[in-house]
Amino acid sequence: MKRYxxxxxxxxFAAIYLFPVYWMYATALKTSGSIFKYPPELWPSEPxxxxxxxxxxxxxxxxxxxxxxxxxxxTAITMLLGTGAAYALANARGTKANIALFLVIVLQVLPPSLxxxxxxxxxxxxxxxxxxxxxxVLATAAKTLAFYIVLCRATFTQVPxxxxxxxxxxxxxxxxxxxxxxLPLARNGILITSVLVFLQSFGEYVYSRxxxxxxxxxxxxxxxxxxxxxxxxxxxxxxxxxxxYVAPILIVFILLQxxxxxxxxxxxxx
Amino acid sequence: MLQSxxxxxxxxxxxxxxxxxxAAVLYLLVFAAFPLIYTVVMSFQEVDMFTLGTLVRPxxxxxxxxxxxxxxxxxxxxxxxxxxxxxxxxxxxxIGFALALFFLQDFPGSTYVRGLFxxxxxxxxxxxxxxxxxxxxxxxxxxxxxxxxLGLIDGQIYWLSDPAYALYSVIIANIWLGIPFNMILLSxxxxxIPGDVYEAAEMDGANVFQRFxxxxxxxxxxxxxxxxALGVIFTLQQFDLVAALTQGGPANASNVAQYWSWQxxxxxxxxxxxxxxxxxxxxxxxxxxxxxxxxxxxxxxx
Numbered sequence: 359m360k361r362y363x364x365x366x367x368x369x370x371f372a373a374i375y376l377f378p379v380y381w382m383y384a385t386a387l388k389t390s391g392s393i394f395k396y397p398p399e400l401w402p403s404e405p406x407x408x409x410x411x412x413x414x415x416x417x418x419x420x421x422x423x424x425x426x427x428x429x430x431x432x433t434a435i436t437m438l439l440g441t442g443a444a445y446a447l448a449n450a451r452g453t454k455a456n457i458a459l460f461l462v463i464v465l466q467v468l469p470p471s472l473x474x475x476x477x478x479x480x481x482x483x484x485x486x487x488x489x490x491x492x493x494x495v496l497a498t499a500a501k502t503l504a505f506y507i508v509l510c511r512a513t514f515t516q517v518p519x520x521x522x523x524x525x526x527x528x529x530x531x532x533x534x535x536x537x538x539x540x541l542p543l544a545r546n547g548i549l550i551t552s553v554l555v556f557l558q559s560f561g562e563y564v565y566s567r568x569x570x571x572x573x574x575x576x577x578x579x580x581x582x583x584x585x586x587x588x589x590x591x592x593x594x595x596x597x598x599x600x601x602x603y604v605a606p607i608l609i610v611f612i613l614l615q616x617x618x619x620x621x622x623x624x625x626x627x628x
Numbered sequence: 629m630l631q632s633x634x635x636x637x638x639x640x641x642x643x644x645x646x647x648x649x650x651a652a653v654l655y656l657l658v659f660a661a662f663p664l665i666y667t668v669v670m671s672f673q674e675v676d677m678f679t680l681g682t683l684v685r686p687x688x689x690x691x692x693x694x695x696x697x698x699x700x701x702x703x704x705x706x707x708x709x710x711x712x713x714x715x716x717x718x719x720x721x722x723i724g725f726a727l728a729l730f731f732l733q734d735f736p737g738s739t740y741v742r743g744l745f746x747x748x749x750x751x752x753x754x755x756x757x758x759x760x761x762x763x764x765x766x767x768x769x770x771x772x773x774x775x776x777x778l779g780l781i782d783g784q785i786y787w788l789s790d791p792a793y794a795l796y797s798v799i800i801a802n803i804w805l806g807i808p809f810n811m812i813l814l815s816x817x818x819x820x821i822p823g824d825v826y827e828a829a830e831m832d833g834a835n836v837f838q839r840f841x842x843x844x845x846x847x848x849x850x851x852x853x854x855x856x857a858l859g860v861i862f863t864l865q866q867f868d869l870v871a872a873l874t875q876g877g878p879a880n881a882s883n884v885a886q887y888w889s890w891q892x893x894x895x896x897x898x899x900x901x902x903x904x905x906x907x908x909x910x911x912x913x914x915x916x917x918x919x920x921x922x923x924x925x926x927x928x929x930x
Contacts, residue, residue, distance in 0.1 A: 364735035372744045381770060382759045397773050439655050442648030449645060458649055465660040467917045471867035471886045472906035475893040476663035500659035532644040561752020563868045568894055579754045583871060586758050593762050600755045611750050615743045622812060
């Protein structure tokens with residue numbers, strides 16, 4: 359009995375915590391007249407689905423596509439450069455490896471809003487700002503790469519060393535052992551960390567806001583922020599926009615919830 | 629001949645793993661370490677729209693720093709940053725710790741319900757900020773309504789436009805964002821405390837509070853250190869929430885250093901000023917990161 363009481367209490371806490379998410383979707387279903395009722399309607403009395411109207415009106419598809427492109431680019435670079443480095447750092451011992459790992463951890467913590475000034479000036483020099491989305495990808499990947507290496511390294515340390523040694527004895531090269539033995543074993547950890555990197559990049563704001571000047575190339579965060587400051591009374595439109603934007607993120611989260619929690623907890627403190 | 633030698637080196641042990649590390653470290657040097665050094669350099673230069681395109685700029689000595697310290701908004705923004713970091717972490721940690729202890733109890737679905745909280749961590753901070761802006765709305769906001777129903781306030785609070793409340797609004801939203809991460813990390817730490825220690829203490833007649841003070845807190849020491857350090861790092865990275873909620877206003881009432889730096893560089897084009905704030909903040913973040921790495925190493929060794 360006490361156990362079910364605790365469960366009820368836990369659900370209550372979760373409901374209070376997740377109220378903002380509920381409020382976003384509840385507001386999205388209200389009419390533009392009913393949101394200005396006070397006291398507010400906690401449940402939309404005449405729910406109205408306006409998703410497709412808002413989607414078309416604000417050309418949300420274009421901005422989501424930009425966000426998708428940027429996030430895919432960031433994830434690709436991160437996986438390509440990070441996986442091998444995480445593996446090598448999981449094996450390596452000694453001063454050089456420690457310095458590399460320390461460098462990775464320290465570079466991971468630099469706030470983007472502080473790094474964006476020098477990056478902007480440098481990118482301006484080399485002409486990268488003419489390709490603003492590429493600039494965003496390159497800058498953000500530096501941040502996600504460090505995060506990815508730290509988490510993936512934890513995954514690789516869990517793969518027993520003996521398996522690699524056995525593969526080498528069997529005549530595999532180090533390259534072969536990595537691709538044929540180690541990678542398949544660490545696959546789940548790598549995939550989950552990549553999903554995390556992708557979800558983070560999908561909501562990137564600082565670099566996109568600072569590098570992308572052309573409206574057509576903006577990511578959804580930048581576009582939503584512009585909309586937020588220009589039409590701060592159109593809460594129905596804004597909450598529909600926000601709701602559309604985070605729907606894919608929430609779906610991935612619900613599907614992979616358990617793996618995401620395990621992935622985070624295994625690597626975050628190590 | 630030479631080529632095949634190189635190919636063999638790449639396939640071979642040291643060469644293979646070394647190449648993998650070097651590739652990633654090189655990328656980080658170009659896109660993270662170089663900008664880092666470049667910020668420091670720019671903080672000692674005169675950088676404006678005219679010298680932006682050139683590499684060699686007039687050396688400014690400590691002029692940028694003294695200019696910055698003499699600005700009327702310098703002290704308030706530093707103070708705001710201190711309040712922002714301190715209150716955010718104090719509440720994230722306390723609420724996160726309480727929830728972690730709660731979910732440590734044995735009941736059906738505890739892991740699943742605990743995981744639901746991570747939804748707050750995974751959402752883009754800018755979107756979270758947009759939703760909180762609607763919750764905070766003065767006339768029709770649901771927060772004012774909730775507080776009035778509970779009898780805590782009488783009139784409306786204009787959370788985002790009242791200088792007395794603006795900073796605290798951003799802090800409340802930031803606490804919301806930080807709770808799940810704190811809770812999960814502290815849960816991991818709690819799970820690492822062996823159960824028989826508690827059983828022994830219970831047999832010795834220690835009550836719940838004594839057990840918390842004499843076992844849980846001391847055993848959680850290193851974890852708490854790491855979580856606090858990470859909290860400082862994440863809080864100093866928080867930009868999106870400020871952008872979505874108040875843009876540092878009204879009149880810098882809710883401005884914090886990391887947002888101010890960006891504002892100077894990208895809105896008023898005082899790039900030297902932006903770089904100078906960035907340099908000081910980055911120095912602070914690196915100090916905290918070193919403390920974090922050391923506390924994690926200590927934890928692993930014990």
